Amino acid sequence: MxxxxxxxxxxxxxxxxxxxxxxxxxxxxxxxxxxxxxxxxxxxxxxxxxxxxxxxxxxxxxxxxxxxxxxxxxxxxxxxxxxxxxxxxxxxxxxxxxxxxxxxxxxxxxxxxxxxxxxxxxxxxxxxxxxxxxxxxxxxxxxxxxxxxxxxxxxxxxxxxxxxxxxxxxxxxxxxxxxxxxxxxxxxxxxxxxxxxxxEIEIAELTKIIENADRYMQIAFSEDLYLYCQANNVNFGELRDALNTKWNVNILEPRDGVGGHCLPKDTKMFLQSSKSIKSKILMAALEVDEDYRRFREMRGYRLVPSAINSHK
Ligand SMILES: NC(=O)c1ccc[n+]([C@@H]2O[C@H](COP(=O)([O-])OP(=O)(O)OC[C@H]3O[C@@H](n4cnc5c(N)ncnc54)[C@H](O)[C@@H]3O)[C@@H](O)[C@H]2O)c1
The missing domain is CATH 3.40.50.720 (NAD(P)-binding Rossmann-like Domain)
Known part of the structure; x- marks a missing residue:
């Protein structure tokens, strides 16, 4: 060619x-x-x-x-x-x-x-x-x-x-x-x-889905901390503000959970990209998001349309 x-x-x-x-x-x-x-x-x-x-x-x-x-x-x-x-x-x-x-x-x-x-x-x-x-x-x-x-x-x-x-x-x-x-x-x-x-074109394919998997994980960690705070009677907002005063810490807001369809879809694409080894930390992140959503549902929170809550 x-x-x-x-x-x-x-x-x-x-x-x-x-x-x-x-x-x-x-x-x-x-x-x-x-x-x-x-x-x-x-x-x-x-x-x-x-x-x-x-x-x-x-x-x-x-x-x-x-x-x-x-x-x-x-x-x-x-x-x-x-x-x-x-x-x-x-x-x-x-x-x-x-x-x-x-x-x-x-x-x-x-x-x-x-x-x-x-x-x-x-x-x-x-x-x-x-x-x-x-x-x-x-x-x-x-x-x-x-x-x-x-x-x-x-x-x-x-x-x-x-x-x-x-x-x-x-x-x-x-x-x-x-x-x-x-x-x-x-x-x-x-x-x-x-x-x-x-x-390699596979590197280009992987960068996009791993970028979104990384975002997924960051949101899931904030959900995890939020659930921890609820269980242990700690004020999440105050804890987050205090943590984020450190230059290399950036805890996100959990909001309504991982929003939009791209982050879950792309994280699944990444998990499915390997047959032999699956990222344990991402598998756990998927579970945390489910727990967080269940918690929100039990508390009667309304789900916000995904685009508004897409967390980038
Ligand atoms: N929207 C975003 O913010 C965003 C950002 C980064 C990457 N992406 C990726 O870009 C892609 C498109 O996302 P989107 O948000 O624009 O989706 P979308 O659903 O808004 O638009 C997709 C369009 O493709 C058309 N389409 C589907 N199959 C077709 C076919 N066989 N022939 C012709 N047209 C067809 C649909 O009718 C639709 O209009 C996805 O892979 C998504 O993950 C989206």
């Missing part, structure tokens, strides 16, 4: 125009690319088309870059990982896309998924994974263009993807495969998002 695509990228298709995909499509369009959208939900497609000028497309023949932002949870259980939708999309791309285009997976996925998608594409397209850190409640600060990790199935996949996302990245060797002229035109053809490249 060639690595000259970077300077020639014109048409970008964002697949999945939900909470994450719509801001991504808007950002790509603002950067000057001809931006298309595709979503199985016609309302989402209409919203993107009518309100933001994202062009509707049904066939994928002429696309240079595919950005996949579809959901990765079971439609019947939002806490359970599910990538079948992503795989059926890969089959459609495989049937219709031209050789050498870039497929960038921005959805959160289990370890090993990117290489399976590369197989489904019959090795004809470049595959990269650039997981998101986008946060709905602080879009200005933690939106589409914050620093992100990126990996490629092979070196040329990573190189093409870096040219698209971050043409100024130091890992791009200007003497390798692209001329200075095409380097300049790459810069104009870039999303200019600061990227942190990694050598």
């Amino acid at each position: 060639h690595t000259e695509l970077g300077s020639q990228i014109k048409k970008v298709l964002v697949i999945g125009l939900g909470q994450l995909g719509l801001p991504v499509a808007k950002y790509v369009k603002e950067r000057g690319f001809e931006t298309f959208g595709y979503d199985i939900n016609t309302l989402k497609m209409e919203e993107a088309e009518n309100n933001y000028g994202i062009k509707r497309i049904e066939r994928f023949d002429d696309i240079d870059v595919f950005i996949l932002c579809v959901s990765t949870h079971d439609p019947n259980d939002e806490y359970t990982p599910f990538v079948d939708g992503l795989f059926s999309l890969a089959q459609k791309i495989s049937r219709e896309a031209k050789n050498g285009s870039l497929v960038s997976i921005e959805s959160t996925i289990p370890k090993g998924t990117s290489k399976k998608i590369f197989e489904l594409l019959n090795h004809r397209l470049h595959v990269a994974h650039a997981p998101h850190r986008w946060y709905a409640l602080e879009e200005d600060e933690h939106g589409v263009n914050q620093v992100r990790v990126i990996g490629g199935v092979s070196d040329c996949c990573l190189k093409i993807a870096l040219q698209f996302y971050d043409s100024g990245n130091e890992s791009l060797d200007s003497n390798d495969n692209i001329t200075n002229d095409s380097h300049e035109s790459c810069r104009r053809n870039s999303l200019e998002i600061p990227m942190h490249p990694v050598s």
Whole structure:
């Protein structure tokens, strides 16, 4: 496969125009690319088309870059990982896309998924994974263009993807495969998002799910402390304030428990990523969250909608 695509990228298709995909499509369009959208939900497609000028497309023949932002949870259980939708999309791309285009997976996925998608594409397209850190409640600060990790199935996949996302990245060797002229035109053809490249695509897959597992654990520890305080007649708020006066301590508020569906789903993705060894501390964190929720329920607390309580 060639690595000259970077300077020639014109048409970008964002697949999945939900909470994450719509801001991504808007950002790509603002950067000057001809931006298309595709979503199985016609309302989402209409919203993107009518309100933001994202062009509707049904066939994928002429696309240079595919950005996949579809959901990765079971439609019947939002806490359970599910990538079948992503795989059926890969089959459609495989049937219709031209050789050498870039497929960038921005959805959160289990370890090993990117290489399976590369197989489904019959090795004809470049595959990269650039997981998101986008946060709905602080879009200005933690939106589409914050620093992100990126990996490629092979070196040329990573190189093409870096040219698209971050043409100024130091890992791009200007003497390798692209001329200075095409380097300049790459810069104009870039999303200019600061990227942190990694050598194996599995590292990129793991960073996203471990980031969220880490957050899960921090919340679970605050739930654990809260339950301890309840059982031992200690004022949790006062204890937390006192603890957090130390420079390297940051005890969170337990609020309504681990909120949103992403933290539980992604923590499960991480736990399922190893057959031989499972993180004991995370298994315990899942149990603590259940205990905490049961405690809240017994006390008659109402559950707050998950997005409000998503703890980032
Ligand atoms: N929303 C966030 O804050 C956030 C942050 C980081 C990562 N993520 C990850 O991004 C991915 C998308 O999350 P989201 O919150 O935007 O989900 P969402 O449910 O809001 O949107 C997903 C969209 O994908 C569409 N879709 C599903 N299957 C499809 C298919 N086969 N073809 C075309 N369209 C399809 C759905 O109709 C929906 O509009 C998930 O993997 C999630 O874990 C989300």
